[in-house]
Amino acid sequence: MNKPKIISLMGPTASGKTAFAMELYDRYPIDIISVDSALIYRGMDIGTAKPSKQEQQKYPHKLIDICDPSQSYSAANFRHDALAEIETSLKNDRIPLLVGGTMLYFKALIEGLSPLPAANSEIRQQIEEKANKLGWQAIHEELKKVDPISAQRIHPNDPQRLNRALEVYLISGKSLTELTQNSGEALPYEIMQFAIMPEDRSILHQRIEKRFIQMLEQGFEQEVKVLMQRSDLHLNLPSIRCVGYRQMWEYLNGDISYDEMVFKGICATRQLAKRQITWLRGWKQPITWLNSDNINATFNNLF
CATH class of the missing domain: 1.10.20.140 (Histone, subunit A)
Known part of the structure; x- marks a missing residue:
């Protein structure tokens, strides 16, 4: 019996995953399921490069805005929620498209999770x-x-x-x-895995810098000021440790200058991209690489 098919679209931050997913939504009967540990948080929109409200209305994304920044959300939580969304999509005769850059979530979903003791x-x-x-x-x-x-x-x-x-x-x-060396239950689907990034790494670095500057222009500082007004949020939380947020928080706290915040924010984003690429280069399952400068030509020949 053939397994149901799903698609994963992975890649480093700022590689163009979200924009391409929206293009695919216009052309195929797909459901976009976010695989991003930052997009899960409500009220953290600008610094996470979350699709705008208008974009989300036109291109619905599952598993976005599902947590308050004070809450914790594990890879196990993601696997449970993603499997539920995949099943719903398949029952509606649609194609689940998993899009994001949180490689730990992809790993948990595709390879399964080891049985760990419950919290005590x-x-x-x-x-x-x-x-x-x-x-x-x-x-x-x-x-x-x-x-x-x-x-x-x-x-x-x-x-x-x-x-x-x-x-x-x-x-x-x-x-x-x-x-965790022993994986749990594997994914019960046939998965087509794609990874997207520019051939020239310097182009990715330029995109990262440009996007960070755009975030600042869009009101990123004010977004973090609102978060800082809450007594239950602090720098040790996974949400506030997201790339960009930590640096902006430190600036607003008076710990670093504005220019340091910008520099550190861009550097931290580049380091995140580097880690994501390293994960992908060592990925166990076969991946089809897409050049983000010419995505459609490559994808159309395969899909």
Whole structure:
């Protein structure tokens, strides 16, 4: 029995994924499902390059604006929600098109997730109490002893992920790295995987810089000011650590100058793109690469 077909369109930030997805929506019976860990947050529109309200009306995107910035949202949450959206799309005789640059979400969806122990509020509280006394750097050092690979991957100022990684070890006696080596249930569909980016990396860098400047002109500073007025948001949250938001937050906090914010914001976005490309270069499944300077010609020959 043939598996239902779905399409994934991956690529680094500013490579043109969203614009191309909208073009495809005009030509094929597709449903756009966002695979982006920043677009999930409500009230974070400009700095995430989220499609405008007008664009979303014309080109509906699933899994956008589904979380408050104070909430956490895991790869497991994404897999659950994405599978539900895929099933709905297929039942309506449409083609699910997964579009985004959060490679961890794609990996969780396509390869499945390892069975990890459920959260334990008592252990989490113990870790937090220790962090309040000794600092999260001490928690990071503790994690380094039991799971050096996770410690290398997780920033010392990321309490949510530090807590979870250490919690997993304290509950199971096994490291997060060890447990995640065994994938869970694989995706029950046939997936056509595409990746989009310019052939010349310098073009991508130019696009990143241009887009960041456009965000500033569109009111990015005011958007972050509104977020800062909330007492429940802070720099350690995954939402505020999104590229651009952290740098703008630091500027508005008086920690860096305006010019430093712009420079650091552009550099952080370029580093994100580099990480995304590295993920894609090492992708296990076969990928068809599309040149973002000539997408349609390449795609039409394959679809």
